[in-house]
Amino acid sequence: MDLDLSAGVGELTARLVDVPSVSGDEAPLADALESALGVLPHLTLHRDGNAIVANTHLGRPQRVVLAGHIDTVPIADNVPSTVKNGVLHGCGSADMKAGVAVQLKLAASVTEPVMDVTYVFYDCEEIVSERNGLGRLSRHCPDRLAADFAILLEPTGGVVEGGCQGTMRAAISVSGERAHSARSWLGRNAIHEAGDVLEVLRGYQPRQPEVDGLTYREGLNAVGIAGGVAGNVIPDECVVTVNFRFAPDLSADQAADHVREVFGRWDVTIVDAAGGARPGLRYPAAASFVAAMGGTPRAKLGWTDVARFAELGIPAVNFGPGDPMQAHTRGEHVAISDIETCEAKMAAWLSGAP
Amino acid sequence: MDLDLSAGVGELTARLVDVPSVSGDEAPLADALESALGVLPHLTLHRDGNAIVANTHLGRPQRVVLAGHIDTVPIADNVPSTVKNGVLHGCGSADMKAGVAVQLKLAASVTEPVMDVTYVFYDCEEIVSERNGLGRLSRHCPDRLAADFAILLEPTGGVVEGGCQGTMRAAISVSGERAHSARSWLGRNAIHEAGDVLEVLRGYQPRQPEVDGLTYREGLNAVGIAGGVAGNVIPDECVVTVNFRFAPDLSADQAADHVREVFGRWDVTIVDAAGGARPGLRYPAAASFVAAMGGTPRAKLGWTDVARFAELGIPAVNFGPGDPMQAHTRGEHVAISDIETCEAKMAAWLSGAP
Numbered sequence: 034m035d036l037d038l039s040a041g042v043g044e045l046t047a048r049l050v051d052v053p054s055v056s057g058d059e060a061p062l063a064d065a066l067e068s069a070l071g072v073l074p075h076l077t078l079h080r081d082g083n084a085i086v087a088n089t090h091l092g093r094p095q096r097v098v099l100a101g102h103i104d105t106v107p108i109a110d111n112v113p114s115t116v117k118n119g120v121l122h123g124c125g126s127a128d129m130k131a132g133v134a135v136q137l138k139l140a141a142s143v144t145e146p147v148m149d150v151t152y153v154f155y156d157c158e159e160i161v162s163e164r165n166g167l168g169r170l171s172r173h174c175p176d177r178l179a180a181d182f183a184i185l186l187e188p189t190g191g192v193v194e195g196g197c198q199g200t201m202r203a204a205i206s207v208s209g210e211r212a213h214s215a216r217s218w219l220g221r222n223a224i225h226e227a228g229d230v231l232e233v234l235r236g237y238q239p240r241q242p243e244v245d246g247l248t249y250r251e252g253l254n255a256v257g258i259a260g261g262v263a264g265n266v267i268p269d270e271c272v273v274t275v276n277f278r279f280a281p282d283l284s285a286d287q288a289a290d291h292v293r294e295v296f297g298r299w300d301v302t303i304v305d306a307a308g309g310a311r312p313g314l315r316y317p318a319a320a321s322f323v324a325a326m327g328g329t330p331r332a333k334l335g336w337t338d339v340a341r342f343a344e345l346g347i348p349a350v351n352f353g354p355g356d357p358m359q360a361h362t363r364g365e366h367v368a369i370s371d372i373e374t375c376e377a378k379m380a381a382w383l384s385g386a387p
Numbered sequence: 388m389d390l391d392l393s394a395g396v397g398e399l400t401a402r403l404v405d406v407p408s409v410s411g412d413e414a415p416l417a418d419a420l421e422s423a424l425g426v427l428p429h430l431t432l433h434r435d436g437n438a439i440v441a442n443t444h445l446g447r448p449q450r451v452v453l454a455g456h457i458d459t460v461p462i463a464d465n466v467p468s469t470v471k472n473g474v475l476h477g478c479g480s481a482d483m484k485a486g487v488a489v490q491l492k493l494a495a496s497v498t499e500p501v502m503d504v505t506y507v508f509y510d511c512e513e514i515v516s517e518r519n520g521l522g523r524l525s526r527h528c529p530d531r532l533a534a535d536f537a538i539l540l541e542p543t544g545g546v547v548e549g550g551c552q553g554t555m556r557a558a559i560s561v562s563g564e565r566a567h568s569a570r571s572w573l574g575r576n577a578i579h580e581a582g583d584v585l586e587v588l589r590g591y592q593p594r595q596p597e598v599d600g601l602t603y604r605e606g607l608n609a610v611g612i613a614g615g616v617a618g619n620v621i622p623d624e625c626v627v628t629v630n631f632r633f634a635p636d637l638s639a640d641q642a643a644d645h646v647r648e649v650f651g652r653w654d655v656t657i658v659d660a661a662g663g664a665r666p667g668l669r670y671p672a673a674a675s676f677v678a679a680m681g682g683t684p685r686a687k688l689g690w691t692d693v694a695r696f697a698e699l700g701i702p703a704v705n706f707g708p709g710d711p712m713q714a715h716t717r718g719e720h721v722a723i724s725d726i727e728t729c730e731a732k733m734a735a736w737l738s739g740a741p
Binding site: 198200202213214215216217218222224225227228231232234235250252254255256257258259260261262263264265266267268271273274276278304305334335336 | 556567585604606625689
């Protein structure tokens, strides 16, 4: 499988879609990327599993990371790609082989960028966090990710989305006393009492804080509930699992404190947590990027891998071609003109065009 | 395994406990009962699987059924039986080998009762209803169960408990709209809305109706709740399973109508239902039995196999030695004097003592 990096970015996206790379099975695509990038003399390559890091070494005062995942969700009768009326259809077309194609085109064509560039292509973004390729790189070789600024080319509809909100799951356990349901007054029904937990959730007023100039929108919601012992038993436990999406002005620890306070009457167990990322738009590289891309940046509400850069102390934004609502759909598609626009704007920015 | 029916009823109970008969494994005990009863010339025997029906055939104008199950819940280090200070300990001692021992003693010793008697010993009472031996008999040979009155010798602490309440399970389904939990306002959270179902349950005022002179006590309770799609999804369904325990003045159909009305705002599915049994104490045989046993009869709140007799049109009560709270406990026990009292009273009643 040879990838022709001199092809147009739409054509290149189609070729990437045509190499299946469902999470865990990215080796053929990683091999193809390694071959295509390996012949470029201005780049140094490092491979870690099915992740590839390619960087310029021009000695520029600033370095930017352009990152994208090469895996997709499972194929749904939508490979190979098809093109109709200038729109490319296929698994991963929007999420995010269009962004990866932009990375590849920039890596091949912008040989003398005004800042050093580290291109990161990684695996296993669409599955459990433990297997995430960017997470693995940040553990194995954090120095190779070092930069002043990072851009994650996930689909944002061509708008800069700053930072991301954090996410946390907590289990709220309500206890009661078992009894035979024929004599329910001898017990205390934990499911009934869980109604109070749901009342707290329904009355909760989420914040909409402004962080570094962008407005985030928090949310606290039940995402699971389970209770019951048997069909003839008054249950003595009911667990409500809540998901707290919190703005990046709170750390994960602060978010946990908040959840414990909100549900102070019950037993609270933090199940998992991932801090968000501040938008970082006040950094010079970020500001110049936003200015170059145009439009009004907005807050990213969903958690994304920009938070992994935030953990490394690197401000990061989301910016890429394609509509994020197309992600993971059977009819996933992306307009080729959008990919071309993204490539052109980013090439101009990297080249230092006014 | 030979059972000596001339032994005292306490001794006989101990021997019954010493023959393990966990539900499904009653064959050895059923064999022993068949052998012991088979030599009694005044009884006719019928065996159906591990159930045995033994009846007198004296041509009396009235017939009474004395019924008991011979199976137990799983053994919990409490076989063989032990006796300490006049109390017999062991698996099934109270629930209900003491009652079975009373049946056996009466069957052997009261050879000329004033009414004909049908002794029913059946299997699989402690497990799923479909396998219940009394239910099987009522399908295979309902004529053999025909009687004017039935007494189920489950432990009632020596008090007549009339009839039983019905029980019904229903699933209350609350629907919503899925959304990504980072943008919860685009969805409608079914778990949050299930709070309204719990509110209805908490505000529900159960009836305490008097039926045929006994006061029942209804209950409507959640016994299960389940909802949730994934940790990052606003759930679009939550199901609350409720258990309605209803007095025997309501049929199962009427109980279903009531539950549908109470939860009229949601989708209600009746999961299963078993009607109760009216106490039937106005029937002459029942009245004479209550008078002979003494004490004030009370309503049976839990569902019992008396409802199977009610389905056959036979009024039935619960009456037997042992504390029902001992049932299914590791330390299950019964006072031997209580078994002896029960035997003596019932023998006198069957013999027509004034």
